[in-house]
Amino acid sequence: MKITAIETTRLTALPNLFWIEIHTDEGIVGLGETFRGAEAVEAYVHSVAAPMLLNRDPLRIEAHSKQLLRGYLGFNGSGVETRAASAIDIALWDIFGQAMSQPIHQLLGGLCHEKMRAYNTCAGTSFNTGGEGRRTIGKGDTRVTERYDDQVAFVECADELAQSLIEEGFTAMKIWPFDVFAPASGGQMITSSEIRRGLEPFEKIRSAVGDKIEVMCELHSLWNGPAALAIARELREYRPFWVEDPIKMDGMQTLADFRKLSGVPVCGSETLATRSTFRDLLAADAVDYVMLDLSWCGGISEARKIGTLAEAYQKPIAPHDCTGPVVLMASLHLGLASPNAIFQEVVRAYLNGFYRELVTQLPVIENGWLLPPTEPGLGMSLSEAMKKRPDCATRISKR
Structure with missing residues (x-):
């Protein structure tokens, strides 16, 4: 089998999303995805990556991963080169699965979990990518229509939101009420009154539903060490499942100090790439939970190695997805085949909204749990209707 063409797709209306389809001479087409800087990734794919891949065997996945991730440029960071390599790697695994007539989780060693617990990231459809939704939550003056x-x-x-999630079967949710206070000081300080206001959603959730749902707190790396500690020490009362990315996640010692002093579990980080960076994170004893984004860390190949590394440190993994449907599906395959995977992030606003317009199949979620995909490869392809949209831009490199 040989790679005959590399086709890329992006949408003006969703400018951060980027898809790659790798065509082969046997008619199999592999699908990959990454997020942020779609035009820059597109340029890199066609100018640098495509010449490396065209007329090559797509099943030499490890060799391609090493060449793209550990070449002269791109390693140890989540920049354009790594994002392109991540999308390509996902597409190559999709080809492998289709060629073997097996879902990717089977090729990764088979199911370690009969289903995967999901948590809902409480974003709206305009978060990150834009769009519209159709959900109403709340009563009276707080009604969101x-x-x-x-x-x-x-x-x-927040109380009614938690109850609505419980009714759908979710047992965990993630929120970020402190973010709004960071711009005033550039994350250098947060006042007592701001902390109190940020804690209000946690108070409402615990008062309304008690411990029926786990609550994660996302800090988006917006704070310095002292400010993040000030938040965490007050937040501890509400028993957060984890505090995610409290500081810039390249400060391993500062993060390790935060973990020891805060008294809350730490999760990190979707923003990091490659196993060597996660090795440093784990060696510093800086996290309790390892989050990785398959479209930023190096794809399925690298994510699998990071997951194994985390397992060696007895740390659970929880793949990230607040980006696109292909990465969600790839992450589900990885998590199902990883013994230390405990959660898969989903955004129900996306699953019930624009994700449906982009691909032919989405993960099946029942009562807060994601079921194993059964189709070969990823089990999805890009929607033909999406490709016919007037804002759809495609580009092809051929051998």
């Missing part, structure tokens, strides 16, 4: 906007809900009616 004509949108499926959990992000508004966690600020205005």
Whole structure:
């Protein structure tokens, strides 16, 4: 089998999303995806990556991963080169699965879990990518209408949001009520009154549903060490499942100090790439939970190695997805085949919104659990209707 063409797709309306389809002379087409800087990734794919791949065997996945990730440029960072390599790697695994008539999780060693627990990231459809939704949560003055906007809900009616998630079978949710206070000081300080306001959603959730749902707190790396500690020490009372990315996640010693002093579990980090960076994170004893984004860390090949490394340190993994449907599906395959995977992130606003317009198949979620895909490869392809949209831009490199 040989690679005959590399086709890329992006949408003006969703400018961060980027897809790659790798065509072969046997008619198999592999699908990959990454997120942020779609035009820059597109340029790199066609100018640098395509010449490396065309007329090559797509099943030499490890060799391609090493060449793209550990070449002269791109390693140890989540920049354009790594994002392109990540999308390509996912597509190559999709080809492998289709060629073997097996889902990717089987090729990774088979199921370690009969299903995967999901947690809902409480974003609205406009978070990161834009779009519209159709969900109503809340009562009276806090009613959120004509949108499926959990992000508004966690600020205005977090108690009812938690109850709505429980009713759908979710046992965990993630919110970020402190972010709004960071711009005033550039994350250098947070006042006592701001901390108190940021804690209000946690108080509402615990008062309304008690411990029926786990609550994660995302800090998006917006704070310095002292400010993040000030938040965490007050947040501890509400028993967060984890505090995610409290500081810039390249400060391993500062992060390790935060973990020891804060008294809360630490999760990190979707923003990091390659196993060597995660090795440093784990060696510093800086996290309790390892989060990785398959579209930023190096694809399935590198994510699998990071997961194994985390397992050696007895740390669970929880793949990230607040980006696109292909990465969600690839992450599910990885998590199902990883003994130390405990959660898969989902955004129900995306699953019930624009994700449906992009691909032919989405993961099946029942009562808060994601079921194993059964189709060969990823089990999805890009929607033909999406490709016919007037804002769709495609580019092809051929051998």
